[in-house]
Amino acid sequence: MDYFAQQAVNALALGGTYALLALGLAVVFSILGLINFAHGELMTITGYGLVFSLAAGVPYPGALICGVALAVFCAVAMERVAFRPVRRASATTMLLTSFAVSSILHTAFQNFISARPKPVPVPEWLGGAFTLAGIQIGAIPSLSILVTVVALATLVWFFQSAQTGLAMRAASEDFAVTRLMGINANRVIAASFAISGFLAAVAGILWLFQRGSVDPMMGFVPVLKAFIAAVLGGLGSLQGAVLGGLILGATEVMLRAYLPEALLGFRDAIALALIIGLLIVFPNGLMGRPIQAR
Amino acid sequence: MGAFAGRWLTKQGGANGALLALLIIAIGMGSALLGSPAMLNTVTNMMTALVGVMAIALFSGNSGALSFGHVAFMALGAQVSATLTMPPALKAQLFPALPDILLHFQANFAVALVLTAILVGLFAFATGLAIVKLSSATIPIATLGLLIIVNSLIIGADGVTRGSQAVYGIPKSVDIFVVSAVAALVTGFIALFKESAAGLALRATREDEAAAAAVGVDVARLRLLAWVLSGAVAAIAGALIAHNLSVFSPKDFYLDLTFSLVVMLIVGGVNSVSGALAGTLVVTVMIEILRRLENGFSLGVVEVPQIFGLTIIGLSLLIMAVLYYRPGGLLGYRELADILSRRSAPVASKPHSVPAQVTQKDAEKHMLRVASVSKVYGGVKALQEVSLEVASGEILGLIGPNGSGKSTLLACISGTQSASSGSIRMDGAELAGLPAFAVAQSGIARNFQSIRLFANLSVLENVLVAVLANDRTATQASARHKAMTLLDRLAIAELAHRRSGDLAYGQQRRVEIARALALDPRFLLLDEPAAGMNEAETGDLLNILGQTMRETSIGLIIVDHDMPLIMRLCHRLVVLNRGSVLAVGAPQEIQNDETVREAYFGRRRSGKGRPITMQQREIIA
Numbered sequence: 001m002d003y004f005a006q007q008a009v010n011a012l013a014l015g016g017t018y019a020l021l022a023l024g025l026a027v028v029f030s031i032l033g034l035i036n037f038a039h040g041e042l043m044t045i046t047g048y049g050l051v052f053s054l055a056a057g058v059p060y061p062g063a064l065i066c067g068v069a070l071a072v073f074c075a076v077a078m079e080r081v082a083f084r085p086v087r088r089a090s091a092t093t094m095l096l097t098s099f100a101v102s103s104i105l106h107t108a109f110q111n112f113i114s115a116r117p118k119p120v121p122v123p124e125w126l127g128g129a130f131t132l133a134g135i136q137i138g139a140i141p142s143l144s145i146l147v148t149v150v151a152l153a154t155l156v157w158f159f160q161s162a163q164t165g166l167a168m169r170a171a172s173e174d175f176a177v178t179r180l181m182g183i184n185a186n187r188v189i190a191a192s193f194a195i196s197g198f199l200a201a202v203a204g205i206l207w208l209f210q211r212g213s214v215d216p217m218m219g220f221v222p223v224l225k226a227f228i229a230a231v232l233g234g235l236g237s238l239q240g241a242v243l244g245g246l247i248l249g250a251t252e253v254m255l256r257a258y259l260p261e262a263l264l265g266f267r268d269a270i271a272l273a274l275i276i277g278l279l280i281v282f283p284n285g286l287m288g289r290p291i292q293a294r
Numbered sequence: 295m296g297a298f299a300g301r302w303l304t305k306q307g308g309a310n311g312a313l314l315a316l317l318i319i320a321i322g323m324g325s326a327l328l329g330s331p332a333m334l335n336t337v338t339n340m341m342t343a344l345v346g347v348m349a350i351a352l353f354s355g356n357s358g359a360l361s362f363g364h365v366a367f368m369a370l371g372a373q374v375s376a377t378l379t380m381p382p383a384l385k386a387q388l389f390p391a392l393p394d395i396l397l398h399f400q401a402n403f404a405v406a407l408v409l410t411a412i413l414v415g416l417f418a419f420a421t422g423l424a425i426v427k428l429s430s431a432t433i434p435i436a437t438l439g440l441l442i443i444v445n446s447l448i449i450g451a452d453g454v455t456r457g458s459q460a461v462y463g464i465p466k467s468v469d470i471f472v473v474s475a476v477a478a479l480v481t482g483f484i485a486l487f488k489e490s491a492a493g494l495a496l497r498a499t500r501e502d503e504a505a506a507a508a509v510g511v512d513v514a515r516l517r518l519l520a521w522v523l524s525g526a527v528a529a530i531a532g533a534l535i536a537h538n539l540s541v542f543s544p545k546d547f548y549l550d551l552t553f554s555l556v557v558m559l560i561v562g563g564v565n566s567v568s569g570a571l572a573g574t575l576v577v578t579v580m581i582e583i584l585r586r587l588e589n590g591f592s593l594g595v596v597e598v599p600q601i602f603g604l605t606i607i608g609l610s611l612l613i614m615a616v617l618y619y620r621p622g623g624l625l626g627y628r629e630l631a632d633i634l635s636r637r638s639a640p641v642a643s644k645p646h647s648v649p650a651q652v653t654q655k656d657a658e659k660h661m662l663r664v665a666s667v668s669k670v671y672g673g674v675k676a677l678q679e680v681s682l683e684v685a686s687g688e689i690l691g692l693i694g695p696n697g698s699g700k701s702t703l704l705a706c707i708s709g710t711q712s713a714s715s716g717s718i719r720m721d722g723a724e725l726a727g728l729p730a731f732a733v734a735q736s737g738i739a740r741n742f743q744s745i746r747l748f749a750n751l752s753v754l755e756n757v758l759v760a761v762l763a764n765d766r767t768a769t770q771a772s773a774r775h776k777a778m779t780l781l782d783r784l785a786i787a788e789l790a791h792r793r794s795g796d797l798a799y800g801q802q803r804r805v806e807i808a809r810a811l812a813l814d815p816r817f818l819l820l821d822e823p824a825a826g827m828n829e830a831e832t833g834d835l836l837n838i839l840g841q842t843m844r845e846t847s848i849g850l851i852i853v854d855h856d857m858p859l860i861m862r863l864c865h866r867l868v869v870l871n872r873g874s875v876l877a878v879g880a881p882q883e884i885q886n887d888e889t890v891r892e893a894y895f896g897r898r899r900s901g902k903g904r905p906i907t908m909q910q911r912e913i914i915a
Contacts, residue, residue: 033431035431035434035435082614085618086617086618086621089617089621090621091430091431092358092360092434092564093617093621095360095434096360096556096560096613096617097613097614097617099553099556099613100609100610100611100613100614100617101610101614103553103606103607103609103610104606104607104610104611107602107603107606107607107610108607110602110603111601111602111603115602224438224439224442227435227438228435228436228439230435231428231432231435231436235429235431235432265446265449265450266446266447266450268442268443268446269442269443269446269447269450272439272442272443273443275439276424276425276436276439276440276443277424279424279427279428279432279436280423280424280427283427283428283429284429285432
């Protein structure tokens with residue numbers, strides 16, 4: 001039972017990280033229809049931002065802020081430079097553009113930074129664990145859950161109350177009509193990229209704490225899984241993205257905990273296959289809406 | 295068999311396929327005769343990549359859903375064909391866990407290639423059952439997931455495979471002649487497929503899934519067909535690579551290869567088989583140049599240092615440039631055959647003068663019965679217990695205020711949406727719950743309130759899709775004849791070869807009606823067919839519908855806001871209000887019906903029994 005409780009905490013922690021990433025993807029997709037492959041590079045950028053600020057002597061909290069700010073800036077810049085020219089193009093064109101941006105960025109990291117992992121100092125207290133109701137809980141999973149909850153709560157507040165947040169929710173329902181209501185399209189889109197950059201940065205920091213290093217391809221695998229999570233939740237549905245992320249995280253952790261030794265090597269394959277299997281039952285995702293034709 | 299060939303073979307597909315195949319052979323032979331060993335090597339590698347690009351083009355070009363997963367089939371193809379051809383002694387050493395029967399089996403390359411295509415095709419079928427159900431937006435991600443699954447399966451199955459290590463000692467059975475021949479065959483086949491009945495229908499789904507289903511196209515079945523065929527072709531590409539290089543490891547069949555192949559396809563133009571070839575050529579040349587520069591070069595004064603990954607950066611910039619300036623790729627929707635024939639022959643053939651009779655008048659009487667149909671969205675009851683019936687030869691008008699459920703009712707009858715409860719029967723056969731394409735095939739055609747044509751297909755092709763989807767015995771030739779006849783009847787035969795998305799509004803409406811009539815429908819559902827038309831155009835439309843009614847005895851359900859048109863045309867009217875039937879009767883009765891007037895104008899104390907004026911009539915519905 002204790003073992004299960006511990007795994008449940010891990011599931012929530014990993015699922016929360018996927019949820020943050022999937023939500024970042026969904027915020028952009030719901031407004032632009034863009035599947036942003038370069039989202040993972042934003043995670044990586046956060047890592048490098050942190051490493052270089054620390055190297056420059058910035059204290060740890062300041063370095064974290066630098067990392068997040070850099071990711072937000074890069075997300076907005078990415079939209080301005082690469083995605084605006086193809087904004088009205090087909091979904092495939094936008095997707096491939098983001099694919100190209102992603103390739104350019106990680107090749108640039110390999111050339112101008114290093115192809116090898118760069119160690120990220122992790123605060124010592126994060127290595128510890130504490131006991132709650134007889135269950136040993138690691139500091140990192142607890143922090144992940146806490147940060148995820150705070151980030152999601154902030155977003156909920158933003159979407160419910162802030163004017164830009166409301167405009168974004170409207171835009172995610174029907175962008176064309178929202179523009180007719182006099183909402184500034186560029187501002188809404190820039191805001192969506194800023195939020196997705198922020199979410200990628202937060203997830204990136206949590207990911208870094210687990211791994212202790214940053215390398216050019218760091219963001220690729222988690223973001224790919226976040227894609228799958230977003231698809232499972234229903235592409236474009238913000239709640240669906242969170243749900244999909246939690247389900248994927250839980251599936252992975254439980255497989256890791258309970259799969260027989262011989263099958264552990266197939267863990268990712270089994271998790272992905274299970275999710276794709278779920279999609280047969282829910283072709284539009286768990287919370288996605290089928291497209292209506294008039 | 296004859297009918298099968300009749301649906302597969304077309305002049306355009308044949309001409310284009312033959313041209314491209316000859317071009318590929320010429321490139322192969324040219325490099326074999328004239329090229330240096332290094333160049334021969336490059337061309338051989340390019341040909342193997344070309345087969346991979348063609349595999350993706352077969353699926354993505356026709357279905358419109360980009361796949362990142364075909365390299366998974368290439369990896370399996372390489373693995374399977376290596377296992378089938380390597381000598382048992384080497385296999386025992388490399389794959390210790392291989393079952394005995396596979397260990398001792400050894401085939402020659404040709405047999406192994408066929409077996410590989412079949413086995414991987416079966417695997418593609420199994421995965422396709424899930425993939426084809428997804429929307430075009432999610433397929434790229436799901437297929438990328440597939441690539442990762444297969445890659446980790448191959449690495450995890452160490453013992454049957456070599457895990458993440460290289461497989462070596464594969465018989466080198468492939469040279470420039472073999473790859474050129476296979477590439478030419480594959481390309482010719484794909485050019486034929488594109489114009490075949492299946493390829494055409496699939497391209498229609500690429501343009502508009504809902505409209506394709508409404509003319510009887512089974513989207514999932516066709517996507518599955520293309521997925522399986524393209525999986526088999528990708529397996530052949532993988533086998534060619536393995537037998538060309540004699541060695542491969544799982545990392546060779548992963549993201550880098552996927553990226554290069556997709557770039558080749560997109561640069562050339564995903565919607566054109568010729569484009570896939572052009573893109574492969576252009577990108578290969580570019581990679582060759584970049585690779586030479588990658589180790590650093592001198593610009594006279596400036597020394598450029600070694601740049602790792604210059605090739606990838608170059609390809610990324612190339613693809614972005616193409617996407618910005620030519621979003622359709624170098625060739626867009628054009629094929630080599632079109633480009634060459636444009637000079638010699640005019641594209642538009644003269645309008646046919648064919649007998650106006652399309653089908654014999656259907657003597658049978660049919661009956662469409664809608665019984666107690668309800669549709670609930672969330673908490674909103676869009677339709678409540680609606681019942682009505684239409685018989686062959688009858689024109690039923692469906693009117694009601696905005697939001698009264700008219701379009702929803704048509705959507706439920708046509709299967710575009712499924713009714714929450716109730717039954718829809720044609721001659722006793724239940725239609726409720728059937729998918730839209732099956733309803734269409736059973737003889738119920740519809741148009742859409744907002745026109746939905748297959749914009750990038752020609753006018754003729756728009757109608758051809760509908761003819762071929764509903765008449766399994768029709769050949770390309772007979773279907774073309776019938777489609778031309780329909781276009782002629784709607785007086786748009788001279789537009790047959792125009793891109794339908796370029797036409798004027800009224801012309802598009804006509805194409806949509808021709809496409810609906812191409813189903814030989816027993817019942818036709820028209821949702822605001824005259825919307826946005828001027829009086830002359832509306833008059834023409836009425837004449838066409840009248841003529842159709844005289845020649846075939848179809849039943850018509852028509853929704854429109856144009857009351858004079860409804861009054862002139864309809865035998866009977868059904869009035870919907872807030873999702874329920876308010877009144878049924880002859881146009882004159884409805885016009886004088888008190889409850890109908892209340893629904894439109896609200897209750898009025900005075901003016902009881904005053905007939906609706908012409909002005910008010912036009913506001914109605």
